[in-house]
Amino acid sequence: MLCWVVCCLMWLISALEESCSELPPVDNSVFVAKEEEGQIMGVYLCIRGYHLVGEQTLALSLSEEWEGPSPECRLGHCPEPVLENGRINYSGPVNAGDKIMFKCNDGYILKGSNWSQCLEDHTWAPSLPICQSRDCDPPEIPSHGYFEGESFTSGSVVTYYCEDRYRLVGTQKLQCIDGEWSSSCPTCEPVQEAPRPAEQILAFREIKDLCGATESFVRRLKESGLTMEEVKYSLEMKKTKLKADILLKYHS
Ligand SMILES: *[C@@H]1O[C@H](CO)[C@@H](O)[C@H](O)[C@H]1NC(C)=O
Ligand SMILES: *[C@@H]1O[C@H](CO)[C@@H](O)[C@H](O)[C@H]1NC(C)=O
16 A cells, blocks of 8 residues: 555656646645546545545646645544444544444444444544443342342343341342343341230249249340330239239139
8 A cells, every 4th residue: 555655656746747736735645646547636645643624536637737626634533433242334534524323243232322423523423332232240149148040141030039037128030131130139138026015025924933034034124125114014014914813813
């Protein structure tokens, strides 16, 4: 390619020495001349990092003048578009105004716009998309829980379970849909033991060992987490019940 350019330039320079007007100067470009069907054509190629605005090819007229307005090489193309796991219909630097289309490979899904255009300020709009795998990452595992399910491909379902004495909060079944789980991973919360009624905790077992009974009463009292008010109320209830029992016994 370079040789071709150099050869052409040399040919052009030798041709120009004989005749023809001056080259319209275009900064940051390489000028290449070629002959097509007896017609001499001049082609501007912008150097790397610049993009062409205007007509790329000028023809040399019979009066040996270059015809038409000369183009400009402006700094910057749009950044080279990249689409991992996909395809873009472009080749070579993309100039302002050019449109490109995106397609993802099988097993990938396009996230974003399926087209983009190179703007005058050398940015892409809409912004470049990505090709996301349709497979999901392994789902999270909640503490004190686990899931069942071995496949994480699109459409697969995993089911969550919690260890004993833990209950599941959230969604039990998650489905992988085009690379994303249908909802967030559930959690396993400890099951709150239902507080036993005060009556039951405070029931003094009718046993001979008073000391042991008292100890066990105090222990159960602590475990119950009852307030003093609640204890007092329960004891009052118990006292009343005993009184009633005694009355019933002696008056029957
Ligand atoms: C890409 O394809 C679209 C639609 O077919 C077309 O408009 C556009 O010019 C193409 N771009 C390139 C750089 O070939
Ligand atoms: C691009 O996306 C639009 C809708 O978002 C759709 O109608 C069109 O068919 C898509 N083009 C291609 C080539 O996939």
